[in-house]
Amino acid sequence: MKYQVVIGLEVHVQLLTNTKIFCGCSTRFGSEPNSQTCPVCLGLPGALPVLNKKVVEFAIRAGLATNCSITPRSTFARKNYFYPDLPKGYQISQFDLPICVGGRLDIEVDGETKPIGITRIHMEEDAGKLVHLDTMEAGEKSYVDLNRACTPLLEVVSEPDMRSADEAVAYLKKLHQIVTYLGICDGNMEEGSFRCDANVSLMPVGSDTFGTRAELKNINSFRFVKQAIEYEIERQADILDEGGKVVQETRLFDPASGATRSMRGKEEAHDYRYFPDPDLVPIVVDAEWIEAVRKALPELPDAKRTRYQDELGLPEYDAEVLAASRDIADYFDACVALYPQAKPVSNWVMGELLRALKEDNREIADCPVTPGLLTEMLKLVENGTISGKIAKTVFDEMYKTGKDPAKIVEEKGLVQVSDSGAIEKIIDEILAADPDKVADYRGGKEKLFGFFVGQIMKASKGKANPALVNEILLAKLKG
Amino acid sequence: MKITRKEVEHVARLARLELTEEEKELFTGQLDGILAYVDKLNELNTDGIVPTSHAVPMENAFRDDLVLPSIGIENALANAPDRSENFFRVPKVIE
Numbered sequence: 001m002k003y004q005v006v007i008g009l010e011v012h013v014q015l016l017t018n019t020k021i022f023c024g025c026s027t028r029f030g031s032e033p034n035s036q037t038c039p040v041c042l043g044l045p046g047a048l049p050v051l052n053k054k055v056v057e058f059a060i061r062a063g064l065a066t067n068c069s070i071t072p073r074s075t076f077a078r079k080n081y082f083y084p085d086l087p088k089g090y091q092i093s094q095f096d097l098p099i100c101v102g103g104r105l106d107i108e109v110d111g112e113t114k115p116i117g118i119t120r121i122h123m124e125e126d127a128g129k130l131v132h133l134d135t136m137e138a139g140e141k142s143y144v145d146l147n148r149a150c151t152p153l154l155e156v157v158s159e160p161d162m163r164s165a166d167e168a169v170a171y172l173k174k175l176h177q178i179v180t181y182l183g184i185c186d187g188n189m190e191e192g193s194f195r196c197d198a199n200v201s202l203m204p205v206g207s208d209t210f211g212t213r214a215e216l217k218n219i220n221s222f223r224f225v226k227q228a229i230e231y232e233i234e235r236q237a238d239i240l241d242e243g244g245k246v247v248q249e250t251r252l253f254d255p256a257s258g259a260t261r262s263m264r265g266k267e268e269a270h271d272y273r274y275f276p277d278p279d280l281v282p283i284v285v286d287a288e289w290i291e292a293v294r295k296a297l298p299e300l301p302d303a304k305r306t307r308y309q310d311e312l313g314l315p316e317y318d319a320e321v322l323a324a325s326r327d328i329a330d331y332f333d334a335c336v337a338l339y340p341q342a343k344p345v346s347n348w349v350m351g352e353l354l355r356a357l358k359e360d361n362r363e364i365a366d367c368p369v370t371p372g373l374l375t376e377m378l379k380l381v382e383n384g385t386i387s388g389k390i391a392k393t394v395f396d397e398m399y400k401t402g403k404d405p406a407k408i409v410e411e412k413g414l415v416q417v418s419d420s421g422a423i424e425k426i427i428d429e430i431l432a433a434d435p436d437k438v439a440d441y442r443g444g445k446e447k448l449f450g451f452f453v454g455q456i457m458k459a460s461k462g463k464a465n466p467a468l469v470n471e472i473l474l475a476k477l478k479g
Numbered sequence: 480m481k482i483t484r485k486e487v488e489h490v491a492r493l494a495r496l497e498l499t500e501e502e503k504e505l506f507t508g509q510l511d512g513i514l515a516y517v518d519k520l521n522e523l524n525t526d527g528i529v530p531t532s533h534a535v536p537m538e539n540a541f542r543d544d545l546v547l548p549s550i551g552i553e554n555a556l557a558n559a560p561d562r563s564e565n566f567f568r569v570p571k572v573i574e
Contacts, residue, residue: 017544024547033565037555038547053541075532082495084569130572143566146555271493276532284538 001241003202005233006210007168008160011175012153013185014126014193015058021125021152022049022092022280029191033131033145041150043087049279051076055152056099056283058184059123060293062154063100065178065300066118070290074099076123076280079272084144085128093155095274098122099283105158105178106302107170116171117159126151154184160199160210165229169222172196177301181326189220196225200232202240211236212246216260218253228253232260304329312342321350327364328354331371339375341382348374352395368402369395377405385409387416389462418465420472423456426464427473430455441477449473481514482507 020027023040039047063070077095103118128146156175162168176194179185186193201213214236219228231253236246251260299307301323308319322332328349335345353374357364377394380386386394386409397408409415417423430452431438441448456469484507491498491506498506549555552565561568 019544019546024542024545025549026546032552034552034555034567035565036549038550042555050540050542052544054544056541073538080493084567084572131566132571140571141563142569142572143563144569145566271489273493278533281533281535281537281540 002205003233003237003240004205004207005163005165005229006160006201006203006213007162007165007229008199008213009156009158009162009168009171010197010199011156011158011172012126012195012197013062013156013175013179014195015055015152015154015184016186017052017054017058017152019052020150021052021055021123022150025150027151031147033143034147036147037149041087042146043089043149049092049277051280051283052152055123056285057293058152058182059099059121059154060285060290061182061184061297062156062179063103063121064290064294064297065182066100066103066105066121066156066175068100068103068118068121070285071097071099071101072286073097073282073284075282076277077274078277079274081270081272083127084142085130085146085149087128087146087149091125091127092277092280093124093274094122099285105171105174107167107174109164109167109170114161114167116161116167119157119159121154121156124153124155125149126153160201165226165233168198168229169226172225173222174301177324181298181300183298183326189222192220195220198225198229198232200229200236201246202233202236211240212248214246214248214260215250216253217250217263218255224253224255227255227258228260231258235260298326301329308342312336314342314346318343318346318350321354322346325364331364331367334371335375338371339378341378344378344381345375348378348395352392356396356399368400369398370402373398373402373405380405380409384418384465385416386414387462387464387466389457389466390414390416393462414463416465417460417463418468420468423460423464423468424472424476426456426459427452427469427476430459431476438477449477452477481511481518 015021017027019025020041023038025036025038025041028036040049060070062068074094074097076092078090079093079095080090082089098120100121101119103121105116105118106113107116108114126148128144128149131143131145158171162171176187179194180187188194196219198216198219199213200216201211203209203211214232216228216232219225232251239246247262250263252263253260304323305319308314308322309316314322321328323329332345332349335349336342339345353364353367353369356369357367374395377386377391377398380394381388381391390409393412394405394408394414397403397412398405401408434455437448437451441452452473453466453469456473457464457466484503487503487507487510488498491503556562556565556567559567
């Protein structure tokens, strides 16, 4: 039978705050185990949580950027379960009154735009980390590090609106782009700052009744999301084809095998017994607060892409690449502010600059060639001081040394030769050195033109003005 | 009856409590009495009243996002029944 897959995603977004959601402990990654803990995040009796205001502000940002309504009065609830990484025996989360509800993200797949509903966004605390180290005594023990306990998270729950693994990946990438643009998450999937669970079910094509779903965990890269969902589609289709029933369960994705497997010991239906947390008072967000956050929102990727195309006249591809990350877009915007010619700037940023950074494995924020230096160089090209070819040499030197382009041009003697007398002299020498080829050219082998240009540029050490070379050479060959 | 013995067993299991047969009997009776007593509230007409999440009329108690000193690894682990290096050590959990 033919099946239609139905996918909903739950994404955990770790917020870029300095401190935890309910206490002043640092959220820094990679510190000594249990060094960033206090009575609140250790769950010691009598310790009282106090909400980090920044977490609410970040949640409102996320809600506004994903077209959600902000709940005027929302509350925290306790989600009760036992696990060694959860010291209190409950997780403080939100249940019936989450901070944001009813949003939407538009994704593009195969040139089509499709809206994906966002059911809710709620604030919650993360659990600690269980460690199983090979170096420690094998077998019978687990080790608990509570540095991560109480780290602020947003859980973004989508509607089951996605109908292919590609749509799920597009949604995830879009959400990732938005939270990193908003500056509320570092987006680091390897370190777990952006984690995804996928609910996947199948129904016969043409049906509108959803099948039983499996929840996939541990899919911490865009590639794994695609792999895990595609594997799960096949697995469930096989079961259904054989007349079997899909079991509602949590399944763990194994990146090594590309398969999902049932997580044992979780058969018992969850019974979290949510109730309002009496230690945390309700959060009231008024229109004024919402407006203040809205005003401070950065330009978001969709708006940027549109502006790059409509106002700056860039091709769709350029707009896509430049708006892909906020750092690149910020760099590009800074350049265009200094040198308002979008296309040459775009060519250099997408070309030499991103290539150099990639080879170097460096972030654009640490780029030695600042927007100021890059645009100074472009001005030198524009006013004819250097050729576009020499500019590449200047760029490499700027990238290495961070020196001013005018200084590099001066020190290295890279000024373009636009003196037609000097160029003429070089051309004469080249043509005189190879009378046979000149005769061949005149006899119809016009391809040789490029050969002569190459020789001339070489003789001038790349400094001859290419337009002038073409002009004079053509005239001379015509004789 | 407001609560069954089966529900008491379920709640005990969720709370990781091991009850004897006598205790199950005793608590079922006691909890049933408590629930019957609280059930009196259901006699009130609460149409149009927003559910109360907190008894104190207070909202928006926030702190600023400023790092405060943590208590230190030794203090954090001081009450741990078992530890190894700087970790809490617990019976193996498999997922």
